[in-house]
Amino acid sequence: MNYLSTLRGEIIKIKRTSLLYFTFLAAVFTPAIMLLDNIDGTPDKDFGLVDPYKAFYLGTFPFIAFILLPLFIVLITTLLIQIEYKSNTWKQVLASPQYLHSVLLSKFVVVQGLTILMLLIFNAFMIGVAAAIDYNYPQFSILNYLKSFDRLWYLNARTYIATFGMSALQFWLALRFRNFIAPLGIGLVCCVMSPILLLELKWENVMDKFPHALSIVVGVKQFEKIHVWAQWISVMYMVIFLVLAYLDFNRKTMKV
Numbered sequence: 001m002n003y004l005s006t007l008r009g010e011i012i013k014i015k016r017t018s019l020l021y022f023t024f025l026a027a028v029f030t031p032a033i034m035l036l037d038n039i040d041g042t043p044d045k046d047f048g049l050v051d052p053y054k055a056f057y058l059g060t061f062p063f064i065a066f067i068l069l070p071l072f073i074v075l076i077t078t079l080l081i082q083i084e085y086k087s088n089t090w091k092q093v094l095a096s097p098q099y100l101h102s103v104l105l106s107k108f109v110v111v112q113g114l115t116i117l118m119l120l121i122f123n124a125f126m127i128g129v130a131a132a133i134d135y136n137y138p139q140f141s142i143l144n145y146l147k148s149f150d151r152l153w154y155l156n157a158r159t160y161i162a163t164f165g166m167s168a169l170q171f172w173l174a175l176r177f178r179n180f181i182a183p184l185g186i187g188l189v190c191c192v193m194s195p196i197l198l199l200e201l202k203w204e205n206v207m208d209k210f211p212h213a214l215s216i217v218v219g220v221k222q223f224e225k226i227h228v229w230a231q232w233i234s235v236m237y238m239v240i241f242l243v244l245a246y247l248d249f250n251r252k253t254m255k256v
Helices: 003-015 019-038 052-057 061-087 090-095 100-136 142-162 164-176 181-200 211-217 221-255
Strands: none
Touching: 003 019, 003 061, 003 100, 019 061, 019 100, 052 100, 052 142, 061 090, 061 100, 061 142, 061 164, 061 181, 061 211, 090 100, 100 142, 100 164, 100 221, 142 164, 142 211, 142 221, 164 181, 164 211, 164 221, 181 211, 211 221
16 A cells, blocks of 8 residues: 555544544634734724734734644644544554555644644634724724735744644654553643743753744744754654654554
8 A cells, every 4th residue: 555545544534533623723713812802893002003914913923833833733643643542443554554654654744734724724814804803994904914925924834844843752652652641741731831941931042942842932033043943953853753753653563
């Protein structure tokens, strides 16, 4: 069985789960809050003071990059791997004519696909929210934030790349532990503590290399000099953790 067939099988599996619904809800959460906060007759006064990109988009995106996106990745990675553990189908999957590396890589690609889908839906709904606010308060010209598309695209791209290492680490943890509590608990603690240790306690020398903190690093101006380096670190982490995940899971299956 070739890789594309394996990937197709993994995509079919998630159609029978709540992962797509969860992706949609995670994506629309922040735009919905933004809409409710600014459509009630009292729009954010900052909209009239600075350019729309900074007031509308940059005022919202840190919540995505610092909190929501890391938590989303922790949850979907754990839930995706739990499909096999919960239904007790790993033996069936491994007995099929598929290479183990193809199966694991396909699952990781599905995680990346859901992450990209979440960001795309988020941005689509942000355009809708901007249009709604612009219709009610045309004096703020909120839709003009789209004129900064190059900055918007780059911000999304570097934030996504910065999550590679964390995604791979969570993927390994989800494979390593049969029950979902351990990878979920470790991931949630890391997601909650990363912004606190990095931004509040100023542990820059340690946390700017920590997988769960890299999406924060690339979104904070004080770390602008290492934005590109942080993305490379994330890619290196991804390679390392995926190799470890394969070796570790292969060792476990050999014992079975």
